[in-house]
Amino acid sequence: MLSLQLVLSAIVLLGFSGLPGCLLSPQSALGQRLATALMLIGSLLGICGLALSFDMPAPSLHIPWFLPWGQFAVTLDPLSAVFLGLVFVVPGLGSIYGLGYWKQSEHADNGRQLALFYGVLAGSMGLVVIARDGILFLIAWEIMAMAAYFVATAEEDNPEVRRAGWVYLIATHVGTLFLFAMFSLWYHATGSFALELTRALPDKTAGTIFVLALIGFGFKAGLMPLHVWLPGAHANAPSHVSAVMSGVMLKLGIYGILRVTALFPANPVWWGGVLLTVGSITGVAGIAFAIGQYDLKRMLAYSSIENIGIIAIGLGLTLLGRALGRWDWILLGLGGSLLHVWNHGLFKSLLFFNAGAIIHDTHTRDLDHLGGLAKKMPRTAVFFLVGAVAICALPPLNGFVSEWLLYLGLFHTLNFNTEPGIAAAATAAVALAMIGALAVACFVKLFGAVFLGTPRTSSTEHAHDPEAAMLVPVILLALGCTCIGVFPMLAMPMLENAVRTWALPLNAPGSLANVLPWHWITWLGFALVVLAAGIFGIIKVLPRIKRVPKKITWDCGYAQPTARMQYTGSSFGQTIVQLFSFMLHPQTYRPAMRSLFPKPTPAKTFVPDLVLDRWVLPLFNFAGRTLPGVRVLQQGQTYLYLLYILIITIILPFFWGVGIPS
Amino acid sequence: MIETPIHLLLLLLLPPLLLGVINKTKALAAGRIGAPWLQPYYDLIKLMRKGLVVSTTTTWVFFAGPAITLSTVILAGLLIPLGPFNAPIAFTGDLILFAYLFGLARFFTTAAALDTGSAFEGMGAAREVTFACLSEPALFFALLVLAKKSGSLTLTNMLHGPVAVFPSPAAAPLVLVAIGLFIVLLAETCRIPVDDPNTHLELTMIHEVMVLDHSGPLLGVIQYASALKLFVLSAVLLHLLAPFRTGSAWLDWPLFVGEILALAIVIGILESIMARLQMKRVPYLLTGALLLCGSGFILLVR
Numbered sequence: 001m002l003s004l005q006l007v008l009s010a011i012v013l014l015g016f017s018g019l020p021g022c023l024l025s026p027q028s029a030l031g032q033r034l035a036t037a038l039m040l041i042g043s044l045l046g047i048c049g050l051a052l053s054f055d056m057p058a059p060s061l062h063i064p065w066f067l068p069w070g071q072f073a074v075t076l077d078p079l080s081a082v083f084l085g086l087v088f089v090v091p092g093l094g095s096i097y098g099l100g101y102w103k104q105s106e107h108a109d110n111g112r113q114l115a116l117f118y119g120v121l122a123g124s125m126g127l128v129v130i131a132r133d134g135i136l137f138l139i140a141w142e143i144m145a146m147a148a149y150f151v152a153t154a155e156e157d158n159p160e161v162r163r164a165g166w167v168y169l170i171a172t173h174v175g176t177l178f179l180f181a182m183f184s185l186w187y188h189a190t191g192s193f194a195l196e197l198t199r200a201l202p203d204k205t206a207g208t209i210f211v212l213a214l215i216g217f218g219f220k221a222g223l224m225p226l227h228v229w230l231p232g233a234h235a236n237a238p239s240h241v242s243a244v245m246s247g248v249m250l251k252l253g254i255y256g257i258l259r260v261t262a263l264f265p266a267n268p269v270w271w272g273g274v275l276l277t278v279g280s281i282t283g284v285a286g287i288a289f290a291i292g293q294y295d296l297k298r299m300l301a302y303s304s305i306e307n308i309g310i311i312a313i314g315l316g317l318t319l320l321g322r323a324l325g326r327w328d329w330i331l332l333g334l335g336g337s338l339l340h341v342w343n344h345g346l347f348k349s350l351l352f353f354n355a356g357a358i359i360h361d362t363h364t365r366d367l368d369h370l371g372g373l374a375k376k377m378p379r380t381a382v383f384f385l386v387g388a389v390a391i392c393a394l395p396p397l398n399g400f401v402s403e404w405l406l407y408l409g410l411f412h413t414l415n416f417n418t419e420p421g422i423a424a425a426a427t428a429a430v431a432l433a434m435i436g437a438l439a440v441a442c443f444v445k446l447f448g449a450v451f452l453g454t455p456r457t458s459s460t461e462h463a464h465d466p467e468a469a470m471l472v473p474v475i476l477l478a479l480g481c482t483c484i485g486v487f488p489m490l491a492m493p494m495l496e497n498a499v500r501t502w503a504l505p506l507n508a509p510g511s512l513a514n515v516l517p518w519h520w521i522t523w524l525g526f527a528l529v530v531l532a533a534g535i536f537g538i539i540k541v542l543p544r545i546k547r548v549p550k551k552i553t554w555d556c557g558y559a560q561p562t563a564r565m566q567y568t569g570s571s572f573g574q575t576i577v578q579l580f581s582f583m584l585h586p587q588t589y590r591p592a593m594r595s596l597f598p599k600p601t602p603a604k605t606f607v608p609d610l611v612l613d614r615w616v617l618p619l620f621n622f623a624g625r626t627l628p629g630v631r632v633l634q635q636g637q638t639y640l641y642l643l644y645i646l647i648i649t650i651i652l653p654f655f656w657g658v659g660i661p662s
Numbered sequence: 663m664i665e666t667p668i669h670l671l672l673l674l675l676l677p678p679l680l681l682g683v684i685n686k687t688k689a690l691a692a693g694r695i696g697a698p699w700l701q702p703y704y705d706l707i708k709l710m711r712k713g714l715v716v717s718t719t720t721t722w723v724f725f726a727g728p729a730i731t732l733s734t735v736i737l738a739g740l741l742i743p744l745g746p747f748n749a750p751i752a753f754t755g756d757l758i759l760f761a762y763l764f765g766l767a768r769f770f771t772t773a774a775a776l777d778t779g780s781a782f783e784g785m786g787a788a789r790e791v792t793f794a795c796l797s798e799p800a801l802f803f804a805l806l807v808l809a810k811k812s813g814s815l816t817l818t819n820m821l822h823g824p825v826a827v828f829p830s831p832a833a834a835p836l837v838l839v840a841i842g843l844f845i846v847l848l849a850e851t852c853r854i855p856v857d858d859p860n861t862h863l864e865l866t867m868i869h870e871v872m873v874l875d876h877s878g879p880l881l882g883v884i885q886y887a888s889a890l891k892l893f894v895l896s897a898v899l900l901h902l903l904a905p906f907r908t909g910s911a912w913l914d915w916p917l918f919v920g921e922i923l924a925l926a927i928v929i930g931i932l933e934s935i936m937a938r939l940q941m942k943r944v945p946y947l948l949t950g951a952l953l954l955c956g957s958g959f960i961l962l963v964r
Contacts (some may be wrong), residue, residue, distance in 0.1 A: 117950065276922050389766070425958075426959055436765060438795055452721070453779030454719055517755070524751070527737060528733060530665065532729050539729065550716055550717070550718045551716075553718075553779055554875050555781075555782065567776070567788070571788070576795060579795065579945060
């Protein structure tokens with residue numbers, strides 16, 4: 001019980017961490033420090049609570065409240081603990097980072113607003129994860145969605161930020177609408193809003209609830225084609241907010257799907273098939289779109305979509321395993337997914353923090369304006385490289401371990417002769433391989449264009465390694481990535497408890513800690529580092545190396561290479577963009593020669609978002625052109641809306657006979 | 663226990679000979695005498711003793727590229743069984759590590775290429791990562807077939823699986839996979855028809871253009887690593903092409919060496935009779951490999 005109390009007080013502390021600052025002056029550094037201190041105390045309390053809850057029966061708390069429906073019901077089970085782990089790590093680190101990145105003295109107009117809603121966002125995410133009542137869940141979910149809107153649009157005087165905010169607001173509310181429908185159906189089917197494991201529901205009801213949950217939570221997680229809000233919102237938010245949104249908030253969409261599927265004791269095969277398909281498409285398309293971008297943070301945002309796809313592949317395998325009664329698929333699939341949830345939280349925050357350091361000094365997000373930063377920001381380059389290698393799932397870092405589990409799970413389907421399993425393995429394992437190769441291309445492009453070569457414009461002139469407040473969180477995250485990569489077995493007991501919680505009625509022998517050769521991962525990780533360092537050292541100490549003449553890059557005999565002659569990020573991605581042009585539809589504006597002495601004209605290529613720019617916006621524009629008559633109903637006056645509600649309330653009983661449940 | 667030292671010796675010493683054999687075959691096919699068999703060894707020794715020129719643009723990544731590439735290839739070489747013998751390191755799921763070690767090598771090779779800031783090297787790096795997007799899925803289809811056939815997730819058992827079924831019709835999927843893997847091998851080791859290691863036009867190269875700025879010992883490490891990669895992938899392919907066993911350890915080692923040299927001759931002959939493909943046609947070839955491996959899988963699980 002103490003663990004739950006600690007976690008609840010942590011959530012309250014996080015949620016109100018920005019409040020004291022609101023009472024101080026807008027430029028006050030003290031307010032921001034207070035907020036950070038409260039965030040950190042809250043996070044530490046929360047982590048203590050999680051540690052106490054380990055291997056104990058899940059504590060829960062039920063308090064009736066003033067609303068006619070539901071109650072304040074919270075439970076701290078191992079599945080919640082996995083996601084709470086992220087909630088108590090990333091926002092706290094982001095808050096330290098914010099001390100350097102978003103100094104309140106420099107951002108007097110929005111510093112207090114940002115700190116306030118940043119705390120609310122963190123606290124509400126914690127509440128979402130422990131809520132065990134549909135109404136409480138929706139309240140927390142909506143607070144989270146609104147807080148995220150206010151932090152993401154901190155720079156609201158920029159029209160691009162406002163537009164991204166609008167898209168986010170619409171997308172998140174469409175998603176919430178589906179969740180309303182899902183919880184109503186749940187109430188209709190079970191007679192209560194309590195989110196507890198039930199007896200089997202009729203197939204059709206269960207299937208509808210699953211689809212509604214998949215769409216509703218899919219909007220938040222960013223499953224394709226519901227990801228429309230994600231690239232814009234992530235790119236335009238302050239970097240530590242992007243880190244929290246990408247690293248933690250997206251995962252709550254995944255949590256929602258997991259929690260809802262855990263409510264059913266069993267599921268049909270097609271649930272798994274749907275998630276495997278959606279996951280594969282999301283993964284491949286997400287990373288292909290990432291390669292087409294030239295905006296540093298948009299690339300990272302699309303890569304988040306890819307990682308959500310990878311996690312969804314694992315969930316699909318898990319559901320397939322439950323449908324066919326294969327415990328090993330569940331163990332490997334869900335274990336891999338949950339580990340990837342953590343891993344992505346760590347390395348994506350790491351990458352966003354580093355991206356923030358770059359943007360802070362250069363004031364541009366355009367890859368083709370950067371370059372050569374490894375010399376000016378050597379530490380940032382090293383930590384960015386750690387994040388990039390980890391996110392490409394390369395050994396010896398953490399991304400490899402979670403994808404390794406997923407691959408093993410997918411390969412395990414081969415031992416069992418059924419069509420769905422084999423089909424899953426064939427599509428998803430191969431999709432995962434393609435995602436891996438594309439991710440290497442994406443992050444080599446990103447790392448190369450930003451850090452390597454020579455600076456392309458003067459914007460990098462004042463770049464330097466950031467101050468301690470921005471460097472410490474980055475170091476901690478890089479350490480986390482390395483630790484999970486080399487000693488993955490340390491994370492296994494916690495993950496396995498979560499897997500067993502999810503698959504409660506189905507309890508089988510075989511555990512993650514024992515079935516896999518973890519020591520080999522550790523030893524080979526060390527071997528790789530030692531071998532590479534050894535070869536690196538030997539090359540450096542060879543006798544003739546000592547006097548290395550430094551010359552300009554050879555460039556095939558051309559003696560005057562300039563920065564403009566380098567391969568840009570866009571040209572690096574061009575071959576892959578062409579390969580996937582059936583999906584990416586790259587747009588090119590070529591310079592047009594109009595007269596005998598043509599003036600300079602710009603040439604540019606870019607990859608618009610398939611769903612947002614080609615489907616959704618045209619649809620909305622069409623609706624805006626053809627349906628202006630409906631606007632009569634929207635007069636923006638409160639009494640009119642009250643009248644509408646009254647009219648609806650009077651009409652409804654005529655159609656359905658009964659009113660709203662009381 | 664004698665197997666592990668022999669494995670290590672072959673892995674570390676034999677690879678340059680494969681390059682020598684390929685070059686000699688090409689020379690003979692063209693009616694020349696050609697360089698001695700051992701020329702690649704002489705080249706490597708000479709390179710290691712030379713000085714090197716480093717571009718002012720580069721950073722430590724330029725040095726890390728070759729170092730990490732060589733270490734990943736060595737580790738990958740320890741995961742695969744040579745001939746009938748077991749690999750020194752074998753554990754459940756090592757096949758994924760095997761594939762991703764090459765991914766790590768690709769990451770750092772291309773990063774080191776971009777480190778020079780040269781457009782040529784950027785082009786080579788872009789091509790390398792692009793073609794991997796097609797060869798990687800093909801490789802995984804092949805791994806799926808081998809895993810299904812052997813019922814194991816350890817490379818040693820997976821690659822020893824084909825022996826049991828070799829002469830029977832059950833080997834049909836393996837034939838498709840072998841052709842697909844052969845194309846992947848040619849692409850990954852930058853041989854004709856995907857890339858021409860001897861061309862002199864930087865604009866058309868993949869691997870060689872990425873290492874234009876590396877010289878001296880760094881170039882030596884890179885050439886040694888690419889020879890190792892050829893050796894490792896050939897050893898994998900041999901399990902599908904020629905799973906012959908004598909049963910006696912003293913005969914099986916020479917048999918393996920003979921087989922891998924024969925494969926080098928085949929590659930040499932192929933390089934002599936084919937021209938390099940147009941760069942824009944390479945994706946078609948790799949898609950072909952992907953389809954072959956995928957068809958092999960469908961044939962197996964039908």
